[in-house]
Amino acid sequence: MTNYQDLAGYRKCVQRTRAAWPLFLQRRESMLSAQERFGKVAEKAAENIVGALLTSVLDWQERDLNWQLGRADLVVTHNFTKYLIVEAKRPGSLSNRTAIDNALAQAIRYAHEQHVKQVAVCDGILFFAADIVDGGSRPRVTLNLAQEEPPIDELWWVSMDGVHRPCEALADLSLLGQIGAALSADEAVDAGQDVLLHPKYQIPARCFAYVGNPSKTSTWKLPYLLADGSTDLKRLPKAIQSLSSNYRGAKVGGIPDEAIPDVFRRLAGAARAEGKMPASGVKVAPVYQMLADILQQIELAGV
Known part of the structure; x- marks a missing residue:
């Protein structure tokens, strides 16, 4: 190149x-x-x-x-x-x-x-x-x-x-x-004018890991940030679990297959910023270890 x-x-x-x-x-x-x-x-x-x-x-x-x-x-x-x-x-x-x-x-x-x-x-x-x-x-x-x-x-x-x-x-x-x-x-x-908020979560599109259409809140998936842009530590692990496996019996839908690698990377970026991802000699929660494994698989696949 x-x-x-x-x-x-x-x-x-x-x-x-x-x-x-x-x-x-x-x-x-x-x-x-x-x-x-x-x-x-x-x-x-x-x-x-x-x-x-x-x-x-x-x-x-x-x-x-x-x-x-x-x-x-x-x-x-x-x-x-x-x-x-x-x-x-x-x-x-x-x-x-x-x-x-x-x-x-x-x-x-x-x-x-x-x-x-x-x-x-x-x-x-x-x-x-x-x-x-x-x-x-x-x-x-x-x-x-x-x-x-x-x-x-x-x-x-x-x-x-x-x-x-x-x-x-x-x-x-x-x-x-x-x-x-x-x-x-x-x-x-x-x-702060002209900011569209999700009717349920009352946060803007940037707080979701996937946004299909910025003007349609029904296409916003996986909330993981708070309104001020900081990581929502309660919703982040739920978002990871929803994307990778069933969370309380409900798997997230509406995300195209080709978008999923970038969504995982987005969630990992937030987790990394909070010091939640695996590092040398550091033990992390299973959900973040699972996320690290998924990222490694994505990189090996060249996606």
């Missing part, structure tokens, strides 16, 4: 980004300042910054940016192909993980409606992109749009040449919630 850094498109992206980044930073500050003259900085400022990022730093053209298409703020296209949906938020409003996850869930719903596989959220400070995978999402890029040095590798993965490729990098999730200013009370309310 060719290393993406050996591609001619990547080398062009490096040259373009290095040359354009200083001017982009100036334009970004100007856009934010212009909005501040009229009081609270509006969502439009974030939209303008996204447009400048995609067309002046990256290689998208103005004609590729389709604003307010369907329910999406922005759909990025080329040659009649939709590549990326961007949900813009008021500057500073994506300063905590809950706000980011809520905005991402909103973008994923719009992407599902338009059959798009990449989504991003941006408040003019943070730009976070993710791939929509079987029943969930996988982080793609985390960008701090205020940093002095251009994040060249990260930008490549949302460029015209890079956005359609399987991402070989890992987004730095530690940046989420650390970029941007603190939310005011009004902005905190705004950040």
Whole structure:
């Protein structure tokens, strides 16, 4: 497999980004300042910054940016192909993980409606992109749009040449919630708007290990996270057991076979974050040992 850094498109992206980044930073500050003259900085400022990022730093053209298409703020296209949906938020409003996850869930719903596989959220400070995978999402890029040095590798993965490729990098999730200013009370309310909750569990789609359709709660399977994004330690083992065997006589349905490996990986990620997975010399509960065995089988099968 060719290393993406050996591609001619990547080398062009490096040259373009290095040359354009200083001017982009100036334009970004100007856009934010212009909005501040009229009081609270509006969502439009974030939209303008996204447009400048995609067309002046990256290689998208103005004609590729389709604003307010369907329910999406922005759909990025080329040659009649939709590549990326961007949900813009008021500057500073994506300063905590809950706000980011809520905005991402909103973008994923719009992407599902338009059959798009990449989504991003941006408040003019943070730009976070993710791939929509079987029943969930996988982080793609985390960008701090205020940093002095251009994040060249990260930008490549949302460029015209890079956005359609399987991402070989890992987004730095530690940046989420650390970029941007603190939310005011009004902005905190705004950040939580348009969040669809499951009628039984009263949690959003991101709290489920599998989501068939972000707009249909009946397709959300295996709750394993709490509303704040932390692991639900009561439901996590139940989700693992339901997927792998009968739990209290009821096996979960509605999950396509091809999605199951990623669902197991999603559950394992939560278990690993809580220190529940087997490690050298550490004994764990049988359900987590079973999960580790299943993951090993999946990897050996190359799925």
